[in-house]
Amino acid sequence: MKHSSHTPFAIEARGLVKVFGDNRAVDGVDLHVPTGSIYGVLGPNGAGKTTTINMLATLLRPDSGTATIFGHDIQEEPQIVRQLIGVTGQYASVDENLSATENLIIFGRLLGLGRAEARQKAVDLLEEFGLSDAAKRPIAKYSGGMRRRLDLAVSLIAQPPLIFLDEPTTGLDPRTRTQMWATIRRLVASGSTILLTTQYLDEADQLADRIAVIDHGHVVAEGTPDELKASVGVAALNITLDHEKDITQAKAVIEAVLHTTVQSPAPRTLTAPMAKPDGVTDVLIELRKAHIGLDEISVQKPTLDEVFLALTGTPVKEGEQS
Numbered sequence: 117m118k119h120s121s122h123t124p125f126a127i128e129a130r131g132l133v134k135v136f137g138d139n140r141a142v143d144g145v146d147l148h149v150p151t152g153s154i155y156g157v158l159g160p161n162g163a164g165k166t167t168t169i170n171m172l173a174t175l176l177r178p179d180s181g182t183a184t185i186f187g188h189d190i191q192e193e194p195q196i197v198r199q200l201i202g203v204t205g206q207y208a209s210v211d212e213n214l215s216a217t218e219n220l221i222i223f224g225r226l227l228g229l230g231r232a233e234a235r236q237k238a239v240d241l242l243e244e245f246g247l248s249d250a251a252k253r254p255i256a257k258y259s260g261g262m263r264r265r266l267d268l269a270v271s272l273i274a275q276p277p278l279i280f281l282d283e284p285t286t287g288l289d290p291r292t293r294t295q296m297w298a299t300i301r302r303l304v305a306s307g308s309t310i311l312l313t314t315q316y317l318d319e320a321d322q323l324a325d326r327i328a329v330i331d332h333g334h335v336v337a338e339g340t341p342d343e344l345k346a347s348v349g350v351a352a353l354n355i356t357l358d359h360e361k362d363i364t365q366a367k368a369v370i371e372a373v374l375h376t377t378v379q380s381p382a383p384r385t386l387t388a389p390m391a392k393p394d395g396v397t398d399v400l401i402e403l404r405k406a407h408i409g410l411d412e413i414s415v416q417k418p419t420l421d422e423v424f425l426a427l428t429g430t431p432v433k434e435g436e437q438s
């Protein structure tokens with residue numbers, strides 16, 4: 117497919133805004149996605165990920181801001197932009213009553229493939245996504261994971277230079293997720309650029325060359341996974357005290373040892389980001405010296421909540437999402 121291959125950025129967006137009523141769903145998003153990379157957009161429910169993709173994919177008109185896809189303006193050259201992109205939505209974009217094979221053939225034909233070519237492509241893609249056994253079954257009888265795989269397969273019929281994947285692995289079992297990651301890597305190896313949204317830090321970490329963390333329509337952090345993790349800490353310490361009365365002292369002790377902000381999500385519980393998991397040793401020694409008894413302790417990878425806490429100073433609020 118023709119596109120200006122000397123454009124270093126597959127996507128350049130400046131100040132994208134989308135307002136729904138009085139909700140600034142996307143509130144000034146800048147993105148620079150290098151050609152040939154996997155770019156992760158990480159954020160909780162309602163952060164504005166899908167809305168941002170919809171604008172970049174010319175499905176939704178921005179209220180303000182500009183963006184180009186391989187140098188082509190999304191508002192001035194939408195037809196060209198559409199030829200350069202593939203979009204895999206959060207929800208299946210296929211006909212429920214038809215089989216997987218029939219769906220893929222129809223999409224292939226719509227994209228200009230010949231009859232035999234479309235059929236062969238369908239067979240190959242179903243094989244690649246482990247759906248051969250279910251090829252003749254109507255989509256209505258597919259599980260959620262099978263639908264996701266078929267959805268991605270559809271977007272790969274004509275492998276476009278830029279592929280938007282909106283939460284491609286949400287709801288998949290671990291094995292299928294790993295398989296999906298391998299497919300995404302293969303797409304990039306064969307020349308595509310990928311923008312993927314996810315709510316999973318580990319997924320962005322595994323796949324993305326760069327990540328934009330988005331919250332309430334804003335990019336709150338941007339960088340390589342290593343840069344982001346360095347700013348957040350690679351581990352999270354969770355401690356439950358024997359006695360609620362010790363909480364203030366324990367918080368002070370941990371803050372002094374780890375040089376970080378300690379949160380108290382529950383009366384006896386403290387959580388803190390750690391640069392290295394072995395920081396826990398010093399914490400335990402100091403708590404013992406202070407005669408503070410511990411009921412439970414664990415060290416975990418930071419959750420998305422903790423990343424947000426570290427990056428934005430505010431936790432992801434439950435219940436305010438769509």
Ligand SMILES: Nc1ncnc2c1ncn2[C@@H]1O[C@H](COP(=O)(O)OP(=O)(O)OP(=O)(O)O)[C@@H](O)[C@H]1O
Pocket residue numbers: 136139141142159160161162163164165166167168206315437438
């Ligand atoms: N068509 C619409 N009309 C009105 N409000 C909308 C519309 N689409 C999205 N919103 C609102 O805009 C905000 C951002 O939604 P968006 O779907 O972009 O978030 P998201 O990051 O994709 O979330 P999720 O992880 O749940 O998919 C939310 O508050 C949502 O309710």
Ligand SMILES: [Mg+2]
Pocket residue numbers: 165166167206282
């Ligand atoms: Mg979404």
